[in-house]
Amino acid sequence: MKNILIVDDEKSFILSLCRGLDAYASEFNTLTACNGKDAVEVLKRSKVDLVITDLKMPEMDGFSLLAYISKMHPEIAVIVMSAYCTPEIKTQLKNYGAFTILEKPIDFQEFVDLILEELNAVSEGCIRGITVAAFLQIIEMEKKTCTLKISSHGKKGMLYFQEGTMIDADSGTDLHIEAAFDIVCWDDPEIELDSVCRKKICNIHEPLSYIIMEGHFRLDEKLLAKENHAGDNNVSQANGTGPIDLETVMKEINEEDNKNKKQVRIALTKEEKMATTKEILNELAKLQNVDAVCLVARDGFLLDSIARTGIDTEMISAIASSGFGASESMGRQLGKGDMIISMVEFEKGPVMFSPIGDDAFLVIIADKEANLGMIRLKLKKHSGELLIAAAI
Amino acid sequence: MTEGKILDIAHISFLDMIKIMITLSGAASAKGTLIRNAIQTADRISEVDYQTFEDYLAAIENAMNPITMIEGKATHEGNYVFGLKNCPFGPSIKNYMQVFEKLPDGFADFTAEFNKQSNITEKYRVGEGAGVSPFCSVHQPMRSAFAEKIKIGGKKIRIFQLGCKAGSGKKGFAERWIKETGVSLDVVDKILDNSMCCYYLQIIS
Numbered sequence: 001m002k003n004i005l006i007v008d009d010e011k012s013f014i015l016s017l018c019r020g021l022d023a024y025a026s027e028f029n030t031l032t033a034c035n036g037k038d039a040v041e042v043l044k045r046s047k048v049d050l051v052i053t054d055l056k057m058p059e060m061d062g063f064s065l066l067a068y069i070s071k072m073h074p075e076i077a078v079i080v081m082s083a084y085c086t087p088e089i090k091t092q093l094k095n096y097g098a099f100t101i102l103e104k105p106i107d108f109q110e111f112v113d114l115i116l117e118e119l120n121a122v123s124e125g126c127i128r129g130i131t132v133a134a135f136l137q138i139i140e141m142e143k144k145t146c147t148l149k150i151s152s153h154g155k156k157g158m159l160y161f162q163e164g165t166m167i168d169a170d171s172g173t174d175l176h177i178e179a180a181f182d183i184v185c186w187d188d189p190e191i192e193l194d195s196v197c198r199k200k201i202c203n204i205h206e207p208l209s210y211i212i213m214e215g216h217f218r219l220d221e222k223l224l225a226k227e228n229h230a231g232d233n234n235v236s237q238a239n240g241t242g243p244i245d246l247e248t249v250m251k252e253i254n255e256e257d258n259k260n261k262k263q264v265r266i267a268l269t270k271e272e273k274m275a276t277t278k279e280i281l282n283e284l285a286k287l288q289n290v291d292a293v294c295l296v297a298r299d300g301f302l303l304d305s306i307a308r309t310g311i312d313t314e315m316i317s318a319i320a321s322s323g324f325g326a327s328e329s330m331g332r333q334l335g336k337g338d339m340i341i342s343m344v345e346f347e348k349g350p351v352m353f354s355p356i357g358d359d360a361f362l363v364i365i366a367d368k369e370a371n372l373g374m375i376r377l378k379l380k381k382h383s384g385e386l387l388i389a390a391a392i
Numbered sequence: 393m394t395e396g397k398i399l400d401i402a403h404i405s406f407l408d409m410i411k412i413m414i415t416l417s418g419a420a421s422a423k424g425t426l427i428r429n430a431i432q433t434a435d436r437i438s439e440v441d442y443q444t445f446e447d448y449l450a451a452i453e454n455a456m457n458p459i460t461m462i463e464g465k466a467t468h469e470g471n472y473v474f475g476l477k478n479c480p481f482g483p484s485i486k487n488y489m490q491v492f493e494k495l496p497d498g499f500a501d502f503t504a505e506f507n508k509q510s511n512i513t514e515k516y517r518v519g520e521g522a523g524v525s526p527f528c529s530v531h532q533p534m535r536s537a538f539a540e541k542i543k544i545g546g547k548k549i550r551i552f553q554l555g556c557k558a559g560s561g562k563k564g565f566a567e568r569w570i571k572e573t574g575v576s577l578d579v580v581d582k583i584l585d586n587s588m589c590c591y592y593l594q595i596i597s
Contacts (some may be wrong), residue, residue: 329417
């Protein structure tokens with residue numbers, strides 16, 4: 001059974017509303033509070049689906065209550081009742097989110113219809129077994145307006161969409177874009193969809209493809225840092241000594257890594273290398289909506305590729321070499337260091353370049369439905385293997 | 393009336409264009425572009441089949457040989473090793489140096505890039521130390537690509553770049569190709585005393 005909470009300091013008004021709402025006892029329970037402070041207590045104790053509140057109240061007014069709900073319970077729908085709804089108040093209300101405003105004196109039938117409408121709008125369904133990124137791309141494609149409640153391993157977050165555009169996010173620990181970067185990477189999610197967007201102010205201005213890509217990139221960086229940290233500990237433990245100079249440890253790890261690479265280079269025949277390179281390219285080409293994967297020498301001559309029919313990989317390699325070289329030159333000119341990835345986003349999809357060692361780079365051609373975050377993640381995962389397999 | 397410093401704008405533009413390519417997209421990409429250009433030029437020539445090696449040499453003398461058309465007359469020094477007296481880019485370099493005194497910046501990086509082992513230099517058996525200037529990356533692959541259009545007695549031929557000499561007199565040797573062809577380093581060195589370029593012609597049986 002769903003719960004609504006009516007907050008007003010006029011006890012007689014609350015009483016008359018409750019009497020009228022008795023007829024809907026089979027639809028929802030009605031809870032009451034006489035000011036914002038009481039309402040907060042009720043919200044702490046009970047699961048509330050809809051709050052209907054006055055603005056002018058003693059102790060804690062409606063605005064303070066709205067601020068509290070926005071922060072602590074962004075998933076709760078709110079109807080604001082007010083006898084003094086000036087344009088200034090309406091603007092102020094918008095800052096707290098997307099609330100329905102009902103002007104006093106209220107028409108009871110309109111009041112009931114609004115309650116039922118709000119209660120029916122929430123929790124359209126709960127989805128499992130799909131990644132957050134994939135689901136968000138559907139929301140974007142369908143240009144849906146909604147609020148998503150995402151739960152994953154004890155974490156709870158909210159994403160707000162207006163006509164398919166993500167406008168805000170709250171991960172419980174972060175807000176806005178930072179929260180969005182975090183939530184898009186949550187695994188094994190449970191996604192609950194409300195067909196209303198509970199925020200009006202747009203606090204996120206980046207496109208979804210970028211948010212997904214950057215989110216996964218950040219996650220990947222975090223995991224790498226964790227692995228490196230674990231590696232440092234292992235080296236330290238293995239040596240049985242106390243604190244070790246980090247630079248020395250990293251040098252040792254790099255030397256070991258280079259030794260392994262050299263050994264693999266010697267151990268693999270040319271045919272084996274070609275087979276392994278092909279396997280890795282295949283792995284990348286298997287990603288959804290990826291049209292071509294080309295391993296290209298920096299001079300623009302194609303080393304290997306997997307591409308759908310119609311893509312002239314030789315020509316693409318030559319052109320990509322200029323694009324890749326130009327991106328690198330720009331980075332050098334700006335003092336930005338080594339290039340990690342370069343992406344050109346076209347109307348019909350992106351093209352990504354990623355260096356593979358000093359002498360080659362990878363070109364990935366995808367269509368606009370491609371999951372860029374996933375491509376970026378796979379790129380990072382396989383670039384080391386490619387370097388060894390192709391022994392470039 | 394003296395000529396003074398009258399420049400060939402085509403020479404100047406070409407040299408500066410290479411510099412711009414290096415600056416904008418890096419030495420590797422610029423190298424690739426020049427090699428591709430050389431290969432595409434070779435694609436446009438017709439195939440030719442000389443009955444004998446002597447006929448091939450005669451075509452050089454008559455300036456009818458496709459390779460001669462792009463680089464001038466080479467001298468057969470014996471055992472299929474050739475020396476080229478003048479670098480085909482000599483006039484361009486001379487023209488440029490006349491005014492600007494030194495070649496554009498970035499050419500050394502480009503030359504190092506050309507000498508690095510790569511699939512394309514391996515395919516055309518060039519570079520590997522035999523590059524002494526960016527022009528080698530046009531000239532050497534172009535000659536090798538032209539050679540793919542030539543047959544002797546119905547058999548395909550291949551060119552191996554053995555060495556090259558810069559205008560400064562500094563010699564560059566492709567030890568890998570010298571070893572593969574079995575030509576002695578001394579022979580190449582001696583040929584380069586009087587030539588700017590040295591290569592080996594192999595008739596594939």
